[in-house]
Amino acid sequence: MISFSGVSKRYPDGHEALANVTFSIEPGEFVFVAGHTGAGKTTLLKLIAAIERPSAGAVIVAGQNVGALKPAAVPYLRRNLGLVFQGQKLLYDRSVFDNVMLPLAFGELTEREAARRARAALEKVGLAARERANPIQLSGGEQQRLAIARAVVNRPAVLLADEPTANLDAAAAGAVLDIFSAFHQVGVTVLVATHDEALIARSGRRVLRLSNGSLAA
């Protein structure tokens, strides 16, 4: 599903975020990307989502060489990825429901079907009762769950999450992890970047450990 082959990423300022990283993730796997702040976790996720391009090596997602994708093809790649960003990137000038509807706006669904899907996604993350609220009215954990609902509403094959439990208490973090597990159980490939070692230990999943841009053995 996802493979990195000798991938390096050097930013224009000279900073090398990833160096010769090689790994692969099979469809339906649940994998953590662990490492200290600045280890290259976020860069790794950005390369998968074609937010950044590799300086060297090949990033293959669902059979596509992401580094070689034309700009016009990138949106179609991203539609198959559910992205949960650090800081959520919610739109605070619209309701919870409208935030979840956003990825469905450029799909082929009718408005009725899109609304049904959005409500189902909110149901899965336990926010069905808050659909009319503004995201600003939600707690940190609820905002993270809303970001997950938006990420999965298009039924992506891959779910990428960058520090999804940062700033959450243990209970909220556990709830978020349970949601990821639920999606994993229905066949979604899940890749979570985190520095929360307790969370990783509790889950017992495969871990890719990054240190200064390189994969630790």
Added chain:
Amino acid sequence: MRAWLRHHRRAAAAALARLAGQKAAAVLNALVIGIALALPAGAYALLESLRAAAADASFEPQLTVFLRPEAPRAEAEAVRARLEREQRVREVRFVSREQALTELQTVEGIAEIAAALETNPLPDAFVVRLREAAPHEAVEAFAAELRALAAVAHVQADPLWARRLAALVGIARLAIALLAALLAFGLVAITFNTIRLQILTQRAEIEVSKLIGATDAFIRRPFLYLGAMQGLCGGAVALAILWASLSALNPEVAELAATYGSSFRLRFLEPGDATAVAAFSAFLGWLGAYLSVSKHLREIEPS
């Protein structure tokens, strides 16, 4: 196809909502565009009014061939045949002396004099329209050739005033076109800036949309509708300003024209021209939006 139409419907609705959400700015923009467009539209309306008033005066090279009063009808037909053989001639119209007198009697200020005539002093004549490409020297040579015919009493060639008027109309048209082009550029710039501000206020939404798989075309669409709607509103304001201005001016114009025995009025644009003004304005709005959104969308990338 249905999904495509649905996307357009949503984009148009989103653009309308943005216009409605910023009423004051939308009204001001429409006013600025409308005032800018009203200038060339007004000049065009004035020119068209003058053209309509001078409809009887052809701006094409023209000859009037007056026949001798005693010329038999057969000789007149021979003149017609000669005229119709000529490559440079576009159209030949025979005006009989009776018809000429009748027409004279309808001309304001002359009707009474014409009615008082005991006999008809007017000759039969051919009004000859030449092709526009015919040079002045060739027209004069052709006129001289016609004068040599037995049945012809006099040939009046292409009056100088008509050529001067035609030249003035040409200059006026060019001036209007230049003014329109200049103001069109201004309109595009206004829309460009308005859309730039819209993009800046929606930067977060655009960034998130790009992250979750929206194409540039999808993101661009509501802005294009917004630009076109803004242009259309400006066009409507321009037409309203023009109509109001003509309504205010016409009583004074009518009074002045009456002193010259004329019923001249400034006329509002024909429906086709008015539609063209609105459509052109909408197109310019769309163009300004397209340029703006194309430039600024490239600058917004997810981070």
